[in-house]
Amino acid sequence: MRRALPIFVVLAGLLVAIAVVNPYFLEPPAFLAFVKRAAPLVILAAGQYFVIVSGEFDLSVGSLVTAEVVIAARLIDGSAEATWPVLALMIAFGLIVGLVNGVVTTLLRVPSFITTLGMLLILSGAVFLWTGGSPRGALSEQFRQLGRGSLGPVPWSVLILAVVAAAAVWATRARFGHTLVAAGDNDRAAALSGVRVARVRTVAFMISGLSAAVAAILLGGFAGVSAQVGKGLEFQAITAVVLGGVALGGGRGSVAAAMAGAFTLEALFTLLNLYGISGALEPAVQGVIIIAAVALGAVRFPRARAAAAS
Amino acid sequence: MLSYSRRFLAAAALAVLTLPVAACTSDKPAPSASGAPAGAPAGSAAPADKGTGEQSKFFVQADYDAQMAMRKAQPTGPSDKPWEQTIDPQLVDTAEYKKAGPYHLCFSNAAVDNPWRQVGWKTMQAEVALHKEITKFTALDAEGKDDKQISDIAELTGKGCDALIVSPNTTATLTPAVSGACPKVPVIVFDRGVQTDCPVTFIKPIGGYAFGAAAAEFLVDKVPAGGKILALRILPGVDVLETRWSAAKVAFDKSDLQVVGVEFTDGDAAKTKSVVSDYIQRYGKIDGVWMDAGATAVAAVEAFEDAGQPVPPINGEDQQDFLKKWSDAKLTAIAPTYPTYQWRTPVIAALKVLKGEQVPKVWNLPQPAITQENLATYLKPGMPPLHYALCGCEDLPGYPEKWGGTS
Numbered sequence: 250m251r252r253a254l255p256i257f258v259v260l261a262g263l264l265v266a267i268a269v270v271n272p273y274f275l276e277p278p279a280f281l282a283f284v285k286r287a288a289p290l291v292i293l294a295a296g297q298y299f300v301i302v303s304g305e306f307d308l309s310v311g312s313l314v315t316a317e318v319v320i321a322a323r324l325i326d327g328s329a330e331a332t333w334p335v336l337a338l339m340i341a342f343g344l345i346v347g348l349v350n351g352v353v354t355t356l357l358r359v360p361s362f363i364t365t366l367g368m369l370l371i372l373s374g375a376v377f378l379w380t381g382g383s384p385r386g387a388l389s390e391q392f393r394q395l396g397r398g399s400l401g402p403v404p405w406s407v408l409i410l411a412v413v414a415a416a417a418v419w420a421t422r423a424r425f426g427h428t429l430v431a432a433g434d435n436d437r438a439a440a441l442s443g444v445r446v447a448r449v450r451t452v453a454f455m456i457s458g459l460s461a462a463v464a465a466i467l468l469g470g471f472a473g474v475s476a477q478v479g480k481g482l483e484f485q486a487i488t489a490v491v492l493g494g495v496a497l498g499g500g501r502g503s504v505a506a507a508m509a510g511a512f513t514l515e516a517l518f519t520l521l522n523l524y525g526i527s528g529a530l531e532p533a534v535q536g537v538i539i540i541a542a543v544a545l546g547a548v549r550f551p552r553a554r555a556a557a558a559s
Numbered sequence: 560m561l562s563y564s565r566r567f568l569a570a571a572a573l574a575v576l577t578l579p580v581a582a583c584t585s586d587k588p589a590p591s592a593s594g595a596p597a598g599a600p601a602g603s604a605a606p607a608d609k610g611t612g613e614q615s616k617f618f619v620q621a622d623y624d625a626q627m628a629m630r631k632a633q634p635t636g637p638s639d640k641p642w643e644q645t646i647d648p649q650l651v652d653t654a655e656y657k658k659a660g661p662y663h664l665c666f667s668n669a670a671v672d673n674p675w676r677q678v679g680w681k682t683m684q685a686e687v688a689l690h691k692e693i694t695k696f697t698a699l700d701a702e703g704k705d706d707k708q709i710s711d712i713a714e715l716t717g718k719g720c721d722a723l724i725v726s727p728n729t730t731a732t733l734t735p736a737v738s739g740a741c742p743k744v745p746v747i748v749f750d751r752g753v754q755t756d757c758p759v760t761f762i763k764p765i766g767g768y769a770f771g772a773a774a775a776e777f778l779v780d781k782v783p784a785g786g787k788i789l790a791l792r793i794l795p796g797v798d799v800l801e802t803r804w805s806a807a808k809v810a811f812d813k814s815d816l817q818v819v820g821v822e823f824t825d826g827d828a829a830k831t832k833s834v835v836s837d838y839i840q841r842y843g844k845i846d847g848v849w850m851d852a853g854a855t856a857v858a859a860v861e862a863f864e865d866a867g868q869p870v871p872p873i874n875g876e877d878q879q880d881f882l883k884k885w886s887d888a889k890l891t892a893i894a895p896t897y898p899t900y901q902w903r904t905p906v907i908a909a910l911k912v913l914k915g916e917q918v919p920k921v922w923n924l925p926q927p928a929i930t931q932e933n934l935a936t937y938l939k940p941g942m943p944p945l946h947y948a949l950c951g952c953e954d955l956p957g958y959p960e961k962w963g964g965t966s
Contacts (some may be wrong), residue, residue: 383945519837
C-alpha cells in the first residue's frame with residue numbers, strides 16, 4: 250500500500266482541481282457519474298495489471314472490446330430473450346481470446362508484444378470484414394441497462410466495478426497473486442521454486458480477456474453499438490497501469506494502484522475537458538505520461554540506491 | 560521509506576508535468592466563451608462574439624452563396640426520383656462519347672468503410688443491375704488510401720472501360736489521376752470533387768454549407784434568444800465537414816444564441832455522450848445541440864435522458880436509429896441529409912453520356928432535410944439502425960433484404 254500511495258495523492262489532487270473548477274463535481278450524482286464513466290477503463294486496467302505484473306503485455310484488449318460489442322449487437326438484434334445468453338457468450342469469448350494469447354505466448358514462446366499485437370490486428374480485421382465498417386443489429390434495453398441504468402442512485406456499472414475491484418484485490422492477495430508477481434520478477438527463479446510460470450501467465454491473459462468482456466458490456470451499454478468503441482483502450486489501460494507505478498516488465502506494483510491510475514487518467518481527461526482543451530490532446534498527454542512514468546521509475550537516485558543497498 | 564519517497568517524487572513530477580498542460584492552454588481562444596457562468600474557465604470574448612471562434616480557412620463565400628441559392632431553387636426532373644433531378648443544370652454535349660452497347664462500366668471507389676458508403680455502394684450495385692445494357696461492371700475499392708486509388712484508376716483506364724466513375728478519396732491528391740484518365744475514357748466524378756473540369760460531369764448534392772445551415776437555422780428558429788448551443792463536430796480539417804460547421808457559424812453569428820462549446824467527438828458514441836454530459840453538468844442546461852453528422856446523435860440524446868433533462872432541439876441525419884429515437888421520444892429535431900441516393904446518379908449519367916445525351920456539367924442533386932412533417936415517410940421499421948433513409952433504394956430489386964432490412 251505504501252508503494253501505491255503516490256498515485257492516490259495525485260488522484261486526490263486532480264479531483265480537488267476538478268472540484269475547484271466545477272464545485273458540483275463532488276456531489277454524489279456528479280461523482281457517481283464520473284466513477285461510472287471511468288469504470289470500463291478501471292476494469293481494463295485491473296485486467297491489464299495481471300498481465301503486466303507477470304512480465305507480459307496485452308495489446309489486444311481494445312479491439313477485443315470492439316469485437317465483443319459488435320458481435321453482441323449482431324446476435325442480440327434488439328431481442329430481450331437473447332440478452333443473457335449473449336452476455337455469457339461475451340464472457341466466454343473474452344476468456345478464449347485470453348487463453349489463445351496466453352498459450353501462444355507461453356507455449357509457442359512468441360513474445361506477448363507480438364502475440365497480442367497480432368490478436369489486435371486479427372480481431373479488428375475480422376470485425377471490419379464481418380461488418381464492412383457498419384455494425385448491424387442493436388443491443389436490447391436490458392443489455393443497455395448495465396452500462397446506462399442504475400440501482401436506486403448507484404449506477405450498475407459502479408456496482409460491477411466494486412465487485413471487480415474486490416475480486417481483483419482478493420486475487421492478488423491469494424497464492425495466485427504471489428506466484429504471478431514471482432513469475433514477473435524472475436521467471437526462472439519462480440519456476441525453480443515450483444511456480445508453473447506458463448500456467449499462471451496464461452491465467453493472467455484470461456483475466457485480461459475477461460476484463461475486456463466486462464468493459465465491453467459496460468461500454469456497449471453506456472453508448473450503444475459503434476465500430477470504434479474500443480479504439481485506443483489498450484494504450485489507455487497500459488498508461489493507467491504504468492501511472493499506478495506498476496513496473497513494465499513485471500514483478501512490482503499493486504492492482505489497487507493500477508486501478509487508481511485509471512481513475513487518475515480519467516480525471517485528467519475530465520479536467521482537460523473542463524478547461525476546454527480539445528480531445529485531440531488526449532493521446533499526447535497519454536504519451537507524455539507513459540514515457541515520463543517509465544523514465545522516472547527507471548531513474549535511480551543516489552540516495553535510493555544507498556537505501557536499496559542497505 | 561526512501562524508495563517510497565522516490566516513487567512519490569516520480570508521481571509528483573508527473574503531476575507537475577501534466578497539469579500545466581491544462582493550465583497554460585486554457586487561455587487559447589477556446590470556443591467556449593462569454594455567457595459562461597462565473598467560475599467556468601473561458602477565454603475572454605468581445606460582446607459580439609457568439610462563441611463560434613474563427614471562421615474556417617475552408618470557407619469560400621462564393622460557394623456558400625451558391626449553395627444558399629440552390630437550397631431555395633426548384634430542381635428540374637421527376638420529383639419522385641430525386642436522384643435524376645438537377646438544380647441549375649448547365650448542359651454539355653456528349654456526342655463525342657456516343658457508342659453502341661453493350662457497355663463495360665468501371666468504378667474506382669474511395670472506400671466502403673462507413674455505413675454511409677455501405678448503403679450507397681449497395682444502392683449503386685442495384686442500379687447497375689437494373690440496366691441490361693451494362694454487361695460488365697468492374698469496381699475497385701481503394702480502402703481509404705489515396706495511393707491505392709491512384710493505381711486503381713490507372714489500372715481501370717487500361718481495362719477497356721466504356722466509362723469510368725470515380726468517387727475520390729481526397730480532392731487534391733486524386734486530381735492528377737483523374738486528369739490522366741480523362742483523355743482515355745469519359746470520366747464521371749461524384750461525392751467529393753477534383754480540381755479539374757476534365758470529367759464529363761461532377762455529381763454531388765448541394766453540399767456541406769447547405770447541411771450545416773439547415774441544422775443551424777432550425778436551432779435559431781426553435782431555441783429562445785440567449786439559449787446555449789453545444790456544437791459537436793467529428794474532426795477538424797476535413798473539407799466536407801469544415802463547410803458544414805462554417806455555414807452553421809455564419810447562422811449562429813447572426814443569431815441571439817450563444818454557442819457555449821464546439822467540441823470534437825471523433826465520431827465516437829461514448830465520447831459524444833461524455834462530452835454532452837460534461838456540458839450539461841457544467842452549464843446546468845443546454846438549449847440546443849448542433850451536429851455536423853448524425854452518427855452519434857442518439858448518444859447525444861441519451862446524455863440528456865440519462866441526466867433526467869428534457870432533450871433540447873437537436874439535429875441528426877437520416878440514419879434510422881436517430882429517426883426512431885426522434886419519433887419515440889417526440890424530439891424537436893431536424894435531419895439535414897447528404898443523400899445516399901447520389902450513388903444511383905453516376906450510373907444513370909454514364910449511360911446518358913454513352914448514348915450521347917446531354918448531361919449537366921455540374922449535376923447538383925436536391926438535398927432535402929427530414930422535418931417533423933415528413934418524418935413518418937422516412938422512418939422505416941425493419942431497416943438496420945445505421946441505414947440511411949434517403950437511399951432512394953426502395954424501388955430497387957432486392958430491397959429491403961440487400962440493405963440488411965426485413966420486409
